[in-house]
Amino acid sequence: MPAARLLDLTRSLRRAGRMATGVDRVERAYLDHFVSDELPAFGLIRTVFGYVLLDRAGMIAFRERLSGAVNWGHASVLSRLPKGRDQALIRAESDIRRLAVARCLPLRLDRMLQTYLPPDFAYFNIGHSNLTERVLQSVKSASGSIDVMIHDVIPLEHPEYQRPGTTMPFRDKLQRVRSHADRIIYNSLDTCQRAEAMMQAWGPLPRGVVAHLGASAAVPMRAELPDGMPPAVPYFVVVGTIEPRKNHQFLLDIWQELGRDAPPLLVCGSRGWNNEAVFARLDALPPDSPVKELPNLSDGALATLVAGSAGLLFPSHAEGFGLPPIEALQLRTRVLCNDLAVLREIIGDHASFAPVFDQELWVKTIECWKNTPPNATKESVFVGPNWADHFKTVLRLR
Numbered sequence: 001m002p003a004a005r006l007l008d009l010t011r012s013l014r015r016a017g018r019m020a021t022g023v024d025r026v027e028r029a030y031l032d033h034f035v036s037d038e039l040p041a042f043g044l045i046r047t048v049f050g051y052v053l054l055d056r057a058g059m060i061a062f063r064e065r066l067s068g069a070v071n072w073g074h075a076s077v078l079s080r081l082p083k084g085r086d087q088a089l090i091r092a093e094s095d096i097r098r099l100a101v102a103r104c105l106p107l108r109l110d111r112m113l114q115t116y117l118p119p120d121f122a123y124f125n126i127g128h129s130n131l132t133e134r135v136l137q138s139v140k141s142a143s144g145s146i147d148v149m150i151h152d153v154i155p156l157e158h159p160e161y162q163r164p165g166t167t168m169p170f171r172d173k174l175q176r177v178r179s180h181a182d183r184i185i186y187n188s189l190d191t192c193q194r195a196e197a198m199m200q201a202w203g204p205l206p207r208g209v210v211a212h213l214g215a216s217a218a219v220p221m222r223a224e225l226p227d228g229m230p231p232a233v234p235y236f237v238v239v240g241t242i243e244p245r246k247n248h249q250f251l252l253d254i255w256q257e258l259g260r261d262a263p264p265l266l267v268c269g270s271r272g273w274n275n276e277a278v279f280a281r282l283d284a285l286p287p288d289s290p291v292k293e294l295p296n297l298s299d300g301a302l303a304t305l306v307a308g309s310a311g312l313l314f315p316s317h318a319e320g321f322g323l324p325p326i327e328a329l330q331l332r333t334r335v336l337c338n339d340l341a342v343l344r345e346i347i348g349d350h351a352s353f354a355p356v357f358d359q360e361l362w363v364k365t366i367e368c369w370k371n372t373p374p375n376a377t378k379e380s381v382f383v384g385p386n387w388a389d390h391f392k393t394v395l396r397l398r
Contacts, residue, residue, distance in 0.1 A: 004117055004121040006042045007043050008043075009054070012027055022323045026187075031059060044135075046129070050104050075090045110138035113139065117142055131176060140180065148181045150186055150191060151321065152191055153194050153198055156198060160244070161244045161274070175199075178199045178202055178205065188346065189210050192208055210393075216327075217327040217330040220307050220308075224304070225304055230309075236265050236309055236311050237266045240314075242272050242282075244274055247315040264290045265290060268294050310334070312324065321342065329382035332382075337353060
């Protein structure tokens, strides 16, 4: 066992005030577990001016603010100095400095870690933020070990789905992880095989462990639904950021083909990047269109729509794990998804699989489900992976 755990929370800070993505939720699950464990826990955060160190009490206070249980405080003068930054981030950074047990400029990071962390601590980076040469070398200089989670290698396998200019930085980050990490945590065997196939060309591989992420669907909260929801007729949902990898274009094509007989399709997710053609199609929808865009839903509202739907559609081109179909199955909702190896690994035969090159099969399934009550043929309840098993696997030697 390590003498203490140091969790990098830089991503959580940078995402303050935004809807939590899948990776955000994984980092927060680690935050929840570490502050509830008896082992000493610390949090490291990169701010605009340097690094901040939180103790267990500071991590708990940070978590309360992330969850909305406590409001972010006032913006400090220091945090307001850089211009053009998001106000939620400015207030979050200000609070982090007030909660810190230590702060330092970048050049003094190794000194701060040596001063406040016991030797043989374990540094965990779950969110891919702050994986710099300075941080990794500073941890080693302070006699710490390094554990990094790899969620996917999609930026290298499918650069066409990425924001401009992000592929090479991701490659550099993965090379640093291979060089410095003592252990890599993989969210699936599929991710492990893909990542190791790439990294082995660069040199010896760190020890790896595969641990499926925990997944638990939110509690449906009908009172949080927007006006007019849910539809009074059988409807379908698609959940996820509207980006090219999620393949919303495919569903819009299907709904165009279905024409007047198309059931409602609820597009639940915020708009992402590199998807102007899809955005234009959504903007051009008439008011009476069966396709409705519903961004920024609360977890309870989203769970209500998924649970009441005729099915969740998931035509994504690539995934590292795939939380939406897992959470839909936990709500006993039918799932139709692209035939991806990682989804078969985690979901097994609990979902219906159809390759996205077979649009006719998708149309036939949607037409069938539209006329068949949900769960009418459900034979077994999908339990899915849980966080208790995840942490038993990840922390048994940590």
